[in-house]
Amino acid sequence: MAPVVNARIRFNAVPKGYPIPGETTVCDATQSIDLEVQELHGGFLVKTLVLSIDPGMRTRMRNPEEKGYAPAFVLGEPIDGLGVGLVLRSENSDVRVGQYIQGRGFLHQEYFILPALQMGMAFLEKHPKLPLTVYVGALGMAGKTAWAGWKEYSNAKKGETVFVSAGAGPVGSMVIQLAKLDGCKVIASAGSADKVAFLRDIGADVAFNYKTSDTREVLGREGPVDIYWDNVGGDTLDAALDYAAINARFLECGLISNLNASAAQSLVIKDPLLVLSKSISLQGIASFRIIPKHESAFYASVPEKLAKGEIKYREDVRRGIESVEEMLEAVQKGTNEGKAVVVVAEE
Amino acid sequence: MAPVVNARIRFNAVPKGYPIPGETTVCDATQSIDLEVQELHGGFLVKTLVLSIDPGMRTRMRNPEEKGYAPAFVLGEPIDGLGVGLVLRSENSDVRVGQYIQGRGFLHQEYFILPALQMGMAFLEKHPKLPLTVYVGALGMAGKTAWAGWKEYSNAKKGETVFVSAGAGPVGSMVIQLAKLDGCKVIASAGSADKVAFLRDIGADVAFNYKTSDTREVLGREGPVDIYWDNVGGDTLDAALDYAAINARFLECGLISNLNASAAQSLVIKDPLLVLSKSISLQGIASFRIIPKHESAFYASVPEKLAKGEIKYREDVRRGIESVEEMLEAVQKGTNEGKAVVVVAEE
Structure with a gap:
């Protein structure tokens, strides 16, 4: 199979106020990946399906010498955040092809390779009546x-x-x-x-x-x-x-x-x-710090309420990894209409 | 008995920063009172013994149209605060001559008349080993x-x-x-x-x-x-x-x-x-708001610990009602050495 584009959103400049698409970040489509022959070195290959765009990402758009809540994004490198992905190939016996992965540390990149499940990531058991996007919103962080x-x-x-x-x-x-x-x-x-x-x-x-x-x-x-x-x-x-x-x-x-x-x-x-x-x-x-204490009660209650419509949610879903940039700006300005989600790819 | 001077501390001007003696307040010794013949109208006559000077009094030195924590002082009128006094004469059957009164609303004035015990005032049972000044400090608010x-x-x-x-x-x-x-x-x-x-x-x-x-x-x-x-x-x-x-x-x-x-x-x-x-x-x-819930435990523990020296306290005691003015400034600048107390008179 021929290589495919592996687009990514790079952190390009520390913003003064709101992040500006094309300036604070750039969408770089110059790299490609051959999904069948790409070397995994014992790890596994993830296809990014859903990325969450969160207001708090603004705090990471800073100079690395400034202390902060979460690590600063690295200039020139892809940004990362919450996401959902699908395992396409695996050489790691703990991770099976076809499993969904969710959590933190998702590179804003169409495909990436991990050696193992990272801290803050977990397998996702999809509820049959709920879309994957809900796992970065109402069922996510x-x-x-x-x-x-x-x-x-x-x-x-x-x-x-x-x-x-x-x-x-x-x-x-x-x-x-x-x-x-x-x-x-x-x-x-x-x-x-x-x-x-x-x-x-x-x-x-x-x-x-x-x-x-x-x-x-x-x-x-x-x-x-x-x-x-x-x-x-x-x-x-x-x-x-x-x-x-x-x-x-x-x-x-x-x-x-x-x-x-x-x-x-x-x-x-x-x-x-x-x-x-x-x-x-x-x-x-x-x-x-408080989610672990409350997570089991959350999962016992909320997915079913969402599936039945007893708890409602609203998503602003945009498609294609290039939409990340406009979404980063939108969530700071509050112009998004619902939880900001980018569907990078369908399964 | 001849009339005696009844000096008072009047609120004179809203301060911009720290209160300034003689400007923010003035000590007015022009009035007098005849302690024996002064009409009581069914109330009682208090001799002010101790006045507490507290940092929070600064919030009351404001224009009356500004909202605040506690009532604004009235320009031209005596200021008030926490204090201890002695009942000199009484026409109120609930109040006996020789009783100590403590609490809020003590006019900064050597003598004053009240119709009855005011909200926030109470009788004081003096501990034999503790001075009266402690009732506006370690045993006070x-x-x-x-x-x-x-x-x-x-x-x-x-x-x-x-x-x-x-x-x-x-x-x-x-x-x-x-x-x-x-x-x-x-x-x-x-x-x-x-x-x-x-x-x-x-x-x-x-x-x-x-x-x-x-x-x-x-x-x-x-x-x-x-x-x-x-x-x-x-x-x-x-x-x-x-x-x-x-x-x-x-x-x-x-x-x-x-x-x-x-x-x-x-x-x-x-x-x-x-x-x-x-x-x-x-x-x-x-x-x-929280003292009432804890007051009985406080009185059960603290007076005895103070009397035994197990809890220590320090007072900056100055004498004479005119000292109020310098004390008001001192507690804002932090130049007082211990709880700021003015002993207006000995018993």
Whole structure:
């Protein structure tokens, strides 16, 4: 069989603000691979099927000397992230041809070779009624982050009021539905009419477009807020502090509005005495640390609820590895409509 | 008996930064009172004995239209705070001559009349071996804040490392000793050699002067920090985040370095992703909300430990109501040496 193109997305330049397709990253289709004769050296060959595009990838687009949450991307090299792939060939007896692999460390490259299953990767048993894309969204890190964070830290009580920012995203939309299952009133925000319609569809009691409605006005009318699931940081966090209830729990899951800020990720809390006077707690969520404790309960509950439609999800699926670049920008600007997924190839 | 001077400390101007004696406040000795014939209208006459000068009073030196933690002081009127007084005369059958009154709402005025015991005030049963000043410090709001905050939120485990900023203050010094009683390693900072000596005296394992030592260097060597009792906010909070342990608990008790900041009390967290990546919680402490739950355990334990010297405290006692003004400035600048107390009069 003739060699095929093995396109990849290379990290090309540290962005100042939002990542720019063709500048921050470049799609390089100059390399090829012969899938039948490529030397495996005892490892196995993976065909990339699905790649997850996540807001947190922005933190990896930095100079390597800057400390960070996750390793910096290497200039000139392919970026990596969460994904799903199919084993095409294997010389490793632990890995069989035809198995699905999911998890971290997926190169943004159409085909790649691994010596063995890496830390953070696992075999995937596909649910017959669910598509593979769901394994990087509602059943992937996003869904598990929402589940584990909510179960570990929310201390939710029936009748409490919950505010979820970026509610139409893959984490936020799961949080909204978990809060409703726990009998809470849910206020949720998103950045387009279409997303707001989705918020209503998944059960948010109050859904608003933060670009056309005043967050403070909504929270003033519908609050006070007992639990704030914060995906965005920035001024929305100040607004939530203003309208927080006594003993409110702020679950700090993401700071998207800070990731692209000029002031290098600093967070300004305008009235920090509110944290003291209202006895508020702010709890940072590092999902990888709490998921193991909650994962079996998650798998026992969520896949079946998804298959039955009892928990809904929405994906913005684009096709072809070259779509990664526009998606990286979209998730920072919030212009994607649902969990950002790139289907690199069908099986 | 002839009238006596009834001096008072009036709020005179909203300060921009630190309060300035004679400008922010003025000591007004123009009024007098005849203690024997003064009309009581069914109430009682209090002689002010002790006044507590607390950093948080700075938040009340604001324009009344600004929202705040506690009511704004009224321009032209006497300020108020925590204190201890003696009942000189009474027409109220619930209040007897010779009783001590303690609590909130003590006018900074040598004598005043109340119709009845106010919310936040209580009778005081003086321990025979303790001076009255201790009832506004180690046995007052400061000691109770430390006790209740520590018991409610620290979740301290033996062997954990605790960092206490403003450790020589009345709250910090109590926290240090409670942490030692719980078997923790304690790192504590203060702003003078004299205060650092006091930190060692009360059992801090590592004591340093933040003005002459680099906080980051100390925390880097002696950390990571499992529990940070934050009395100051500002850059020390960033340093504590840098050297925090996974799952660290930050107990946010005070933001003294933010109270006088030009940027109107905003708090800048330079690297907020640390809160997420280390699963840190920041818990605001509003002592009045948690003290009731812990007060009986506090009184069962602390007075006796103070009387026996098992818990130590240090007071900066100045005499005469006119000393209030210099003390208000000193507690903001941290130049007081121990809990700031003004003894207005002996009994």
